[in-house]
Amino acid sequence: MSDLRPGATNTLVDVSGLRVGHAQRVGDGWLSGTTVVLAPGDGAVGGVDVRGGGPGTRETDLLDPRNQVERVQAVVLTGGSAYGLAACDGVVSRLADAGVGFPVGGPGEVVPIVPGAVVFDLGRGGDFGARPDAALGAAAYDAAAGEGGVRPLAQGCVGAGTGAVAGGLKGGVGSASTVLPDGTTVAALAVVNAVGSTVDLRTGELLGLRHVLVGEVDVLGRPDAADLQAAGDAAAALAQPGRVLATTLAVLATDARLTKAQCQKLAGIGHDGLARAIDPVHTMFDGDTVFALSTTDREAPDPVAFHVLLSAAGGCVSRAVVHAMLAATSVASPAGAWRSYRDAFPTAFRTSTKG
């Protein structure tokens, strides 16, 4: 796999045609947001795999390969737990206004197909009732549909990652892409908000670090013992199962022409990427869900090409988790304070230069 390289931006939007927008509110009791992935044209072929024990989802049954509709116009990832599913309504409205969706009648008579999933971040800004709604979903749509949605793709404490916490550290949004030797692009965006830890508690190293590409991150080594002890103490105090609810979400995408069933397989492989970067994951207190999108711009892969794509996809998800943790910044609200990996493990970086 030494011939793998990231795409131009090393994010999800390296899959041509995809656009991503974030909207969030911070302060006045808020610490939450919504991220929208917009498919190009009449949509992308979609798949999903739900592996967490406490999911909050919408339009996932439609993505069963046995069912009718093949293409989705957008995927919504959002804070707000089950309440946050309302953010999808705002995206549906915007798409309907634009006349984009599954055609069911005459001109403009469409049903926008917008699968979505939520992370648990209720109350992290101090107000249990401050959670994404249709208006915030529409704002995320607007951010994606406007020029700003294309690139660069913001990562860290933005969109659905605004209130994200993982193993006691501040989580967030991360993304990564890979261009395969045959020119196919595969990319992932993750919202890292987990009961489990992204850190190897024995060494302080990010679990996913062994999967990053050469030169991709500015981590220079393992943190020293003092950092590790302090972080371990903090994590032990925070990350008590039963007192924490979470969920990590991801969107995988490729320009290879995949069937709906292959998209489901791609989503499933994405969970292996989560397992390598978060431990434990898929718990009963997480609703971990991975979506997969195929823009079908390129040819359908033969079995070996599909194998190579799947293998790289797992890596993209692990790397997206690493990028999320490295992009996150420490956050304090009336409900708590969460340190970033950078602030918790400064000696892993040694200097403040960014790679």
Place this chain on the structure above:
Amino acid sequence: MSDLRPGATNTLVDVSGLRVGHAQRVGDGWLSGTTVVLAPGDGAVGGVDVRGGGPGTRETDLLDPRNQVERVQAVVLTGGSAYGLAACDGVVSRLADAGVGFPVGGPGEVVPIVPGAVVFDLGRGGDFGARPDAALGAAAYDAAAGEGGVRPLAQGCVGAGTGAVAGGLKGGVGSASTVLPDGTTVAALAVVNAVGSTVDLRTGELLGLRHVLVGEVDVLGRPDAADLQAAGDAAAALAQPGRVLATTLAVLATDARLTKAQCQKLAGIGHDGLARAIDPVHTMFDGDTVFALSTTDREAPDPVAFHVLLSAAGGCVSRAVVHAMLAATSVASPAGAWRSYRDAFPTAFRTSTKG
């Protein structure tokens, strides 16, 4: 997780009542075998999760939590690809003779419930037709039902792991157990036979090594550059997707009282353990399947206890993979030669002392 310790044998049979037997044939074109896990009494509550793209299974639909039968009397893991499913017949016959199974009529009128799954090892001994049948399944049953089946549990190139290969290295059977702070035991047995690698190709370290318990293995460090280069060259020549078919199987078991649905969840979490120890895994050329058994000897776990059990279960599977690779020995047949991890990376051990 520093308060985790292995059970008395650090294998699957630390779950009280479970028995394991291996049968195999080596030479004269053979390099394959069968492993049987026997449940105590009238059976164990069972679950399964199939994540590989090329599975060969039997009685897995019965394990769907919506379906009727709750308890299984045995689980069969076997070489021989789809042909090898015949090994289950021999186990069913033995159980029927013993009058053990799902009662469907008068005395002795039972239907033994024996889920099974296969690994691909066809032709590895030189003869494509040398594969497990009902007689070999019965022999594995006899090994499990006899005194030898209880302990110690043989690991390495035995049973279903006899012909196993993983990423170009010799695979095999491995097992591990954990006793949780509340006294619950959870344990795993894995048959490691994968398209992907169990080795981090950048360092030569077993991927699952970070998940082992203190003092559990005799690996002393990372191999030196010469070992790594030689192994990388060998792996590159062997592990070409499309030319390799594989499958890793596992059985997770616990004495906690789980429902059938919880067993399915437990099996699902087992796949995270595979993902951390094998990369890639769940490919279209693997039929990776995890079974889960609950002997129901202990109380039903509350949500937090179930969380702790699930988290430890993932670790058991990763450790079982590590133990399989460390127990395997180099094997040559008319069809090929496969080096063990120990022989491929001798400098990771430095001395020949076993820990």
